Amino acid sequence: MIQLFHVTKIYQDSDAPALSDVSLSVEKSEFVFLTGPSGAGKTTLLRLLYGADVCTRGQILMAGRNLQNASRDVVTQVRRDVGVVFQDFKLIATRTVFDNVGLALEVRGLRRVEVETRVKAVLNEVGLIHRAHAMPRRLSGGEQQRVALARALVSNPRILICDEPTGNLDHALSLEVMGILEKAAMRGAAVVCATHDEGLLRQHKHRVLALDRGRLVSDRRGAFDRAADLVSG
């Protein structure tokens, strides 16, 4: 579902690469944690995956589409296969919860009835149907994160990319969000979840990719003790 071949990203204002020669692949239904210290290149990698940036060298295939030198239309198509969850939620302040979630379907040109049915279903799933007509500023951090999650899930994406989705949440809410992400993986989505949270890595036995100074330094499956151990190899 996701394939990276020798991907390097060097930003214009920097000499050191943000990502250096990273190759990996993530299959359908696979749940992958992406970890590493701050500045390791996690966010850069995620930005490359949803087409917000272009890699300097290498190739990225997302659901069979090559993102290198892709036209704007191709990037748009790729984004319709990808759901993205940000740590800062990125909700539109002037839209209700319902409209924020529905936006992901609206851009695909779905009929109003279908949008309504699917938005209600996903809001039910994340436990926010009772807040459907609330504005984002009226919600708690946990609720806003679940709205962002609902927006990413509502289109049944083939790939789900999450940048520190539990970063602003307490433990109980983090577990809830993880449960929703794991369900998405079980339904067939490839999930890439960047996190610093060692507790999450310990509790959820998934494949873990560790980045350090732009390099992929570890690719392990299952249990481990400390994320720091992964980074050290």
Added chain:
Amino acid sequence: MRRLLERTVRGVRHTPGLFVTTTAAVAVSLVLAGAFALASLHLREWTASLVGTETLVAYLRPEVDEPKAAEVARALSALPRVAKVELESPRAAAERLKLVLGAKDDAVLGAALTWSAVVSAKVPGELPDLAAAVQKVAGVDEVDFGAAVYERLQAIERVAVGFGIALLILVLSVCAFVVNIAVSLALFVRREEIAVQRIVGASDGFVLLPLLVENAISGLAGGLLALFVLYSLFSSFVSRYAGAIVALGVSPPRFFDGALATSLVLAGAAIACAGALVASLRHLRQAE
């Protein structure tokens, strides 16, 4: 369509000040452009009126008698730019002059006069060329079409039109610039919303269309406002200077007909849309 309108209305409610700015910029520039268009429409007509419209007088040689005058008239009628030729005998000319000047000795006057032909041009404004052609016809002695006055008025008209076009370009450029700035500000205010739209897979069209519709509405509103202001100014001008217009003997001023009024309003929408398109495309390219 309903969703597009909803998104458009949401955009207007999000940045109402910028909507008003665009409308006002379009209205002001169209009032200036419309005033210039009205002035130039009338200037040409009134110039022709003031110099005796589209006729000239060809004085025939003293030796030309009635049969020869008729021949000359036929030759003049055959010229490509000529609409009509009317011959005037020396006696008729003397009678007319006698009425105008109050001359008593019509015998002396009649002896001094020759046959003449009043030649009407098919198209006003071609008198100098027509006069040159008439002058070459055998039997024609002298041609009078008020050349000095005509040329002076033509020069004034040329300067006025040149100045007007320069002013028009300047006004429309300033308008496009103001619209561009307003749309750029609107895009800046909405940049996070647009970024989210792009991330969830919105096409350029999805992002651009509400902005274009919003600016088209703004431009139409500006156009209608300009039309209203222009009509008010025009009515006030006509009522204030009605006496002077009648005294000059020129045709009464007319406002734009339906087609021109519609063009003015549509021009407002076009200017606003063009400004929005340029600003939006630039924003989308920079945002990626």
